[in-house]
Amino acid sequence: xxxxxxxxxxxxxxxxxxxxxxxxxxxxxxxxxxxxxxxxxxxxxxxxxxxxxxxxxxxxxxxxxxxxxxxxxxxxxxxxxxxxxxxxxxxxxxxxxxxxxxxxxxxxxxxxxxxxxxxxxxxxxxxxxxxxxxxxxxxxxxxxxxxxxxxxxxxxxxxxxxxxxxxxxxxxxxx
Numbered sequence: 001x002x003x004x005x006x007x008x009x010x011x012x013x014x015x016x017x018x019x020x021x022x023x024x025x026x027x028x029x030x031x032x033x034x035x036x037x038x039x040x041x042x043x044x045x046x047x048x049x050x051x052x053x054x055x056x057x058x059x060x061x062x063x064x065x066x067x068x069x070x071x072x073x074x075x076x077x078x079x080x081x082x083x084x085x086x087x088x089x090x091x092x093x094x095x096x097x098x099x100x101x102x103x104x105x106x107x108x109x110x111x112x113x114x115x116x117x118x119x120x121x122x123x124x125x126x127x128x129x130x131x132x133x134x135x136x137x138x139x140x141x142x143x144x145x146x147x148x149x150x151x152x153x154x155x156x157x158x159x160x161x162x163x164x165x166x167x168x169x170x171x172x173x174x175x
Contacts, residue, residue, distance in 0.1 A: 023068060023070045024069055024070065025072055026040050026042040026065065027041050027165075028111075029041070029159070029165070029166070030100050030104075032076060032100045034096065035051070035156045037049060037160040038160055039157065039163070041165060048161075049061050049062075055099045062109070073170065074109045074111040075112050075170070076097070076100050078115050114166060119163050123139065123162055123166060124139050124162065133155040136162060137149060137154065137155055137158045139158070140157070140162055143161070
């Protein structure tokens with residue numbers, strides 16, 4: 001807008017600034033697996049976006065999150081190939097990671113890529129389950145009692161929520 005410095009800005013511009021400043025702060029966690037999920041957490045709760053298999057279906061949802069929240073930081077799990085995974089599986093997995101990186105970068109969402117050991121340390125209660133997936137589910141159910149985590153296969157949702165929780169802690173200086 002080319003408003004001369006001596007003229008006041010239109011009221012609508014002030015209203016937009018107030019709306020932008022009033023957006024709640026939020027954090028995003030992403031489990032990039034084939035059954036992965038993106039989770040947005042904020043003081044009022046959380047929202048989940050299961051990976052639909054198509055980036056075109058993710059972008060509008062993340063854009064909506066950006067319109068409603070001030071996303072301070074996203075964390076995209078830094079994962080690697082596991083022994084025994086097939087070539088096609090590894091390729092698909094790599095495509096998912098790259099797709100998430102592209103989406104976050106294109107939407108100018110600042111993000112970090114913690115390894116599973118980083119975000120799980122001090123967060124996932126390994127006594128809560130015999131394996132990491134079970135322990136993550138138990139921890140997420142405790143921290144996010146309102147989240148839809150009823151099924152064993154919801155471990156991608158649990159991880160995304162916990163990764164978002166880790167991002168929040170990092171952003172707030174480990175608090």
